[in-house]
Amino acid sequence: MTIRLTSLAHGGGCGCKLAPGVLKDILSGMPATAIFPQLLVGTETSDDAAVWRLNDSQALVATTDFFMPVVDDPFDFGRIAATNALSDIYAMGATPIFALAIVGMPVDKLPPATIRAILEGGASVCAAAGVPVAGGHSIDSVEPIYGLVALGLVHPDKLLKNNGARAGDSLILTKGLGVGILSAAFKQERLDADGYAGLIASTTQLNTVGAELAGMVHGLTDVTGFGLLGHALEMCRGAGLAAELFAEAPILLPGVEALARDGVRTGASGRNWSSYGEDVRLPGDLPDWRRDILCDPQTSGGLLIAVSPDKAARVLELVRARGFERAAVVGRLTDGPPQVRVLG
Incomplete structure (x- = not known):
């Protein structure tokens, strides 16, 4: 009997993230990093990766990202997790140089061939990005977990951060929304073939264009587990600005609107809203399903x-x-x- 990967996990993809409010509370007592002058980016603005100046022309960008299965196909799971991890490098305007694998698997439930396929999926994405998986670490865990430590390089003057936005800037989103809703429908066995194909196509599309944006844009981040509203708020807080989002402007992935109207959502979207809803102004006639989309956790989302x-x-x-x-x-x-003020 084939075991569904998603049946072994209590959550999936970036919906596994701690809610923004919980994470903020946990990190509130962390030591200050200002005493390290080479640390160009730490935890202060909730940016996508840490950045350490190596010399006048190079800075090292480092990130780690891992989660539980969002789909059942092991190769696709590996591809999605690796694409998501590398996105944090591109979101800093950097180019990846190599990766390390993070592997936790219930070895009593999954055969070696399934675990191998997960790793092969991740390695295939890294190969497409032009980087090796140079090592890693594995443990026997209750739930399947996979991801990467990703390292990249960027010129310090070309570093793109989430706090560089300026008043008057336009906000561009590069991918459609609704990954969390599609993944929830998948777990409920309500996702059709076209919806699944759209889910895989979006979550395995590398955000390589981020490395080309230096000198053209003021601020950059990727939209993942906190949804469009949450990551827009992080950008606002870092820059000391407000944002206006056009409720109907974000393009939705195929099938998302119908599923959302039918009440399909992730638990993470509700946790997201509870964490940051007090800093969001909604029009009185905005339907709940559209708010859910704006809070929807995006696994391997757009820039x-x-x-x-x-x-x-x-x-x-x-x-x-x-x-x-x-x-x-x-x-x-x-x-x-x-x-953030949402305009209807």
């Missing part, structure tokens, strides 16, 4: 780009030329206290 309006068309053209056909302007940054 959220803050760019001056006069360069937005050029950036959109570049992003779409790199294969992100769903890229669209989804909002703008404004002066004001850090919060």
